[in-house]
Amino acid sequence: MKYMGLNTEQRYRWIVILGMALGVLLFHGLALSVEGFDPRAEGIGHNSTLIERSYFHEYQVSAQPAETGRVVQTSHKFHTDNHSVALWLGASQLHTINRWNAGDELAVVIANKIAGESNARIRYVQLSAGNANIGELLCLYISVRAASFKPEWLIVAIVYDDFQEQGVRPEILSIVNQRDLSQLKMYGAGVKNMLDTLHADGASTTAPVVRNATMDTPQEVLEESLMNVLEVSWPAYSARHSLAAALKAAWTEMIVQGAFDIVDRPIVSIPKEQQLWNWEALNSLVSLAKADGVKILLYKQPHRPGEQRFYHDRNSYDQFHTDVQRLAIDCGLHYLDLESLVPQENWGITNAGLPDVFHFTSYGHRRLAQAIHEAISGEAQ
Amino acid sequence: MLFNSLGYLTFLAFGTAIHWSLPQRARMFFLATASFVFYAMWRWDFGLLLLFSALIDFLCASKISLSKKPATRKAWLLLSLCTNIGLLIFFKYTYFIVDNIRSLGNATGLDGMAHFDPGLTIVLPLGISFYTFQTISYTIDVYRKVIQPTKRFITFFTFVSFWPQLIAGPVLRADEVIPQLEGERKRDARMFSSGLLLVIVGLFKKVVIADNIAPMVDFWFTQDASALTAIDIWVAAFLFGFQIYCDFSGYSDIAIGSARILGFDFPDNFQWPYMARSPREFWKRWHISLSSWIRDYLYLPLTGEKYGTHSTEGIGVAGEHGQKSTTGWRWNRALILTWLIMGLWHGAAWTFVLWGLFHGIVILVYRVSPRLQELTKKHAIVAWMLMLATVMAAWIPFRALSVEQTLEMFARILDPFAYRISTQVMALSSRLAGYSYLWAFLLTIGMVSAWRLNQWREKQNTIGIAAFAAMTLGVAVMVCMILVYLDVDTQFIYFQF
Numbered sequence: 001m002k003y004m005g006l007n008t009e010q011r012y013r014w015i016v017i018l019g020m021a022l023g024v025l026l027f028h029g030l031a032l033s034v035e036g037f038d039p040r041a042e043g044i045g046h047n048s049t050l051i052e053r054s055y056f057h058e059y060q061v062s063a064q065p066a067e068t069g070r071v072v073q074t075s076h077k078f079h080t081d082n083h084s085v086a087l088w089l090g091a092s093q094l095h096t097i098n099r100w101n102a103g104d105e106l107a108v109v110i111a112n113k114i115a116g117e118s119n120a121r122i123r124y125v126q127l128s129a130g131n132a133n134i135g136e137l138l139c140l141y142i143s144v145r146a147a148s149f150k151p152e153w154l155i156v157a158i159v160y161d162d163f164q165e166q167g168v169r170p171e172i173l174s175i176v177n178q179r180d181l182s183q184l185k186m187y188g189a190g191v192k193n194m195l196d197t198l199h200a201d202g203a204s205t206t207a208p209v210v211r212n213a214t215m216d217t218p219q220e221v222l223e224e225s226l227m228n229v230l231e232v233s234w235p236a237y238s239a240r241h242s243l244a245a246a247l248k249a250a251w252t253e254m255i256v257q258g259a260f261d262i263v264d265r266p267i268v269s270i271p272k273e274q275q276l277w278n279w280e281a282l283n284s285l286v287s288l289a290k291a292d293g294v295k296i297l298l299y300k301q302p303h304r305p306g307e308q309r310f311y312h313d314r315n316s317y318d319q320f321h322t323d324v325q326r327l328a329i330d331c332g333l334h335y336l337d338l339e340s341l342v343p344q345e346n347w348g349i350t351n352a353g354l355p356d357v358f359h360f361t362s363y364g365h366r367r368l369a370q371a372i373h374e375a376i377s378g379e380a381q
Numbered sequence: 382m383l384f385n386s387l388g389y390l391t392f393l394a395f396g397t398a399i400h401w402s403l404p405q406r407a408r409m410f411f412l413a414t415a416s417f418v419f420y421a422m423w424r425w426d427f428g429l430l431l432l433f434s435a436l437i438d439f440l441c442a443s444k445i446s447l448s449k450k451p452a453t454r455k456a457w458l459l460l461s462l463c464t465n466i467g468l469l470i471f472f473k474y475t476y477f478i479v480d481n482i483r484s485l486g487n488a489t490g491l492d493g494m495a496h497f498d499p500g501l502t503i504v505l506p507l508g509i510s511f512y513t514f515q516t517i518s519y520t521i522d523v524y525r526k527v528i529q530p531t532k533r534f535i536t537f538f539t540f541v542s543f544w545p546q547l548i549a550g551p552v553l554r555a556d557e558v559i560p561q562l563e564g565e566r567k568r569d570a571r572m573f574s575s576g577l578l579l580v581i582v583g584l585f586k587k588v589v590i591a592d593n594i595a596p597m598v599d600f601w602f603t604q605d606a607s608a609l610t611a612i613d614i615w616v617a618a619f620l621f622g623f624q625i626y627c628d629f630s631g632y633s634d635i636a637i638g639s640a641r642i643l644g645f646d647f648p649d650n651f652q653w654p655y656m657a658r659s660p661r662e663f664w665k666r667w668h669i670s671l672s673s674w675i676r677d678y679l680y681l682p683l684t685g686e687k688y689g690t691h692s693t694e695g696i697g698v699a700g701e702h703g704q705k706s707t708t709g710w711r712w713n714r715a716l717i718l719t720w721l722i723m724g725l726w727h728g729a730a731w732t733f734v735l736w737g738l739f740h741g742i743v744i745l746v747y748r749v750s751p752r753l754q755e756l757t758k759k760h761a762i763v764a765w766m767l768m769l770a771t772v773m774a775a776w777i778p779f780r781a782l783s784v785e786q787t788l789e790m791f792a793r794i795l796d797p798f799a800y801r802i803s804t805q806v807m808a809l810s811s812r813l814a815g816y817s818y819l820w821a822f823l824l825t826i827g828m829v830s831a832w833r834l835n836q837w838r839e840k841q842n843t844i845g846i847a848a849f850a851a852m853t854l855g856v857a858v859m860v861c862m863i864l865v866y867l868d869v870d871t872q873f874i875y876f877q878f
Binding site (some may be wrong): 007009011012013015016017018019020022024025026027031054166167169170217218219222223224226227230237240243244247255274277 | 382383391422424548570574577603604608660815816819843844851852854855856857858861863865866
C-alpha cells in the first residue's frame with residue numbers, strides 16, 4: 001500500500017535512516033546541553049559532595065579504603081615528626097559535605113588545623129566508606145595495622161543505621177589478607193566472621209560480566225584511538241559521561257522523590273539479632289586496639305535534629321546507644337554523645353531535594369572537628 | 382572483537398563497504414580474512430587454534446565422504462569428535478577437574494590429590510564452545526549423509542570463522558551457511574535496513590539495559606544469602622533473567638543483523654522466551670540454535686529417535702513428531718543426561734550442572750503431569766506466570782557464586798516466613814536495593830508491553846503516520862542511548878561459555 005509515495009517496506013527503511021540521524025542529533029544536543037555537568041553527581045549528588053581525598057598541608061589525611069596506604073604513609077610521617085596520631089574511622093558523614101563550596105573542608109582537616117594552631121601533638125587521619133559497617137571498619141583497622149602502623153588514638157563513628165549492614169564489600173575485603181586475620185583469631189567472633197567472609201568471598205569477584213574486557217588486547221589500542229579521534233573531533237562525544245551522569249541524576253531525583261511522595265519514610269527499627277554481626281565486630285575491634293595499646297573514642301554520630309520525623313524507632317535507637325555507652329564504660333573507653341552537635345540549619349538536602357539526615361555542611365564539619373579535638377586533647381573527660 | 386565497541390562498528394562499516402565493493406568471487410576470501418582479523422583483535426595466537434580445529438574437521442569430513450567402509454568412516458568421525466571435545470575439555474574444564482580432584486583429596490585425606498597441581502595456566506579461547514559445536518555438527522552431518530562436504534577449505538573456514546557468529550553463536554548448520562557463502566548475494570536494501578535495525582536493537586539491549594542492570598544483580602549476589610528476604614531473591618533472579626536475556630539476545634541480534642547487512646539470512650535465536658507457557662515452549666524460544674543442536678546431536682540420538690537437520694525450533698520440538706510417548710525410561714534418562722551436559726556446557730562449575738538439572742526436572746515434571754499440560758492449554762495467563770517464575774528461579778544457580786549460595790537462596794524462597802520487603806529497601810538505605818525492586822517490576826511490565834506491541838505490529842499491513850513517527854522516535858532514542866552508554870568495559874556474558 002502506497003502512502004507518502006512509499007510502500008511499507010520503504011517506510012521501514014526510512015524509519016531506520018531517519019531514526020539514526022535523529023538519534024545522533026538528539027545525542028549531540030543533549031550532550032552539549034549538559035557539557036558542564038559534574039559527573040560526581042553520580043555519587044551522592046550536587047547537594048552532598050563526596051570528597052574522596054583531603055590534604056593537610058601536602059599530606060593526604062583522608063582516603064577511601066582503596067587508598068589506605070596513602071593515609072598510612074601520612075601517619076608514618078606524622079610519627080617521624082614526633083606527632084601522635086588519631087585514626088578516625090566512619091561512614092559517609094566523614095567524607096561528605098552538604099552544600100559544598102570551594103574551600104570547604106572535612107572535619108579531619110579542620111581538626112588537624114586546630115591541633116596545629118594550638119600546638120597540640122595530636123594529628124588526625126581518616127579512613128571512611130559510604131555505609132561502612134563495623135565489620136568493614138575492623139578490616140580497615142587490621143589493614144592499617146598490617147602496614148606496621150599503630151595509632152595512639154582510634155576514633156570510631158557509631159552509626160545505628162549501619163548496624164543492619166552485614167558482610168564486607170569486595171573492595172574493602174581486598175585490603176586485608178587471610179594471614180593477618182588468622183593471626184588475630186583470639187580477638188573474638190568479629191575476626192572469625194571476617195575470616196569466614198574472606199573464605200566465602202573467595203570467588204565473589206567472578207561476576208559473569210568481566211570488566212575491562214578489552215584490556216591487554218589489540219582491540220584496546222583500537223578503541224582508545226577511535227575514542228580519542230571522536231572526542232577531539234566531536235565535542236558532544238567527549239561530553240557523553242556528563243550526559244550519562246545527568247540522566248542518572250535526573251532518574252534518581254524522579255525515583256527518590258517519587259518514592260517519598262508515595263510513602264512516608266518508614267520508621268526503622270533494627271532487630272537485635274540483625275545487629276549481632278556488627279556487635280561482634282565492634283568487640284573485636286575494641287579488644288584488638290586495646291591490646292595494641294591504642295586509646296579508643298566511640299562517638300554517637302550527629303543526627304539532623306528538627307522538623308522532620310525522626311525515622312528511627314526512638315526507643316530502639318536510644319537503647320542501642322545506651323548499649324554502646326555501656327560497652328565504653330565496661331572496657332574503659334571514651335564515649336561522646338554528639339547527636340545534637342550540629343544545629344538544624346547546618347544540614348542540607350539530598351540530591352532529590354529531601355532533608356539529608358546524614359550529611360551536614362562545612363559548619364557541621366567544623367563543629368565535629370572541634371568536639372573531637374576537645375575530647376582528645378582533654379583525654380575525653 | 383567485542384560487538385559493543387566503537388571498534389566493531391567501524392569494522393562493520395568498513396567490512397560492509399569493502400565486501401559489497403568486491404566482485405563475487407573475492408568476497409569469500411575477504412570474509413575469511415576479515416573474520417580472522419576480527420578474532421585476532423582479541424588474541425591472534427588463538428586464531429591458529431581456530432584454524433587447526435577447522436582443518437581437522439575439513440579433513441575428517443572429506444575422508445568420511447570418500448570412504449565407503451563404515452569402520453573407516455567411524456574412525457574419521459571419532460578423530461574429529463575427540464579433537465574437538467578434547468580441545469574443549471582441555472581449555473574449558475581442566476581447572477574444574479583439578480578443583481574437584483583437590484576437593485576429593487581433601488575429603489578423603491589423600492594428600493597427593495589434595496595438593497594436585499598440573500602447573501598449567503590456561504586461557505579459555507573466545508568462542509571455543511560455539512565453533513567446536515559448529516564444526517562437530519558439520520562432521521556428523523557429513524557422516525549421517527545429511528550434507529555433502531564442501532571441497533574448498535576456504536569455504537569451510539569461512540563457515541566456521543564467519544565473524545558475526547564466531548564468538549557466541551548462533552550455532553548454525555553447514556547447510557544453512559555454506560550455500561549462502563557459495564551462492565551469489567545481491568545488495569538488498571530490505572536486508573540492509575532490517576540488519577541495521579537489528580544491530581541497533583541488539584546494542585540497545587546490551588549497553589543500555591543489560592549493562593545498567595548488572596550492578597544491581599552484582600549487588601544482590603554478593604550479599605549474604607541468609608540475610609536476604611525471599612522477595613530480595615526473586616528480585617535478584619528476575620533482574621539476572623532480564624540481564625542475561627538482554628545481554629545474549631542483544632548479542633544474537635547484532636550477530637544476525639551484521640550477517641544481514643552482508644547479505645546472509647540467519648534464523649532467529651530468541652523468540653520472546655519469557656512469554657513461554659511451558660518448558661517445552663521456552664526451549665523453542667531460548668537460544669534456539671544451541672537448543673536445536675543439543676536436540677539433534679545429543680538428546681534424540683540418546684533416545685534412538687530421528688534427529689532434525691536445522692538450527693530452528695529448539696529442543697522443545699523434540700518428541701513432537703512421530704513419537705507415541707516421551708515419558709518412558711529411555712526418554713527420561715536421555716532428558717536428564719542431556720540437561721546435565723547442557724549445564725556443564727554453559728560453565729565449568731557445579732552451579733551450572735544444578736541449573737541444567739533444574740531445567741531437566743522441570744521438563745520431566747511437565748511431561749508426567751496432565752494437570753500442568755492442561756493448565757498450559759486452558760489457563761494461559763496462569764501457565765505463563767508459573768513458567769516465568771520457574772525460569773527466573775532457574776537462573777539462581779546460573780548466577781550464584783557457589784552451590785551453597787544457590788541452596789541458601791532456594792531455601793529462602795521456599796520459606797513462607799521469608800516473604801517480606803527488605804529493610805534495606807524499607808529504610809531507603811541502599812539505593813541499589815530500592816532500584817532493584819523498581820526495575821524488576823518495570824522490566825516485567827515492559828517486556829509484556831513490548832510483546833503485545835510486537836504482536837500488534839506483526840498484524841499490521843502498513844505503517845500509518847503515527848506509527849511511523851513513533852517508531853522513528855524509538856530508533857532515535859535507542860541510537861542516542863547507545864551513544865551515551867557504549868563502552869567496552871563489559872563483555873557479553875555468553876563469552877565465558
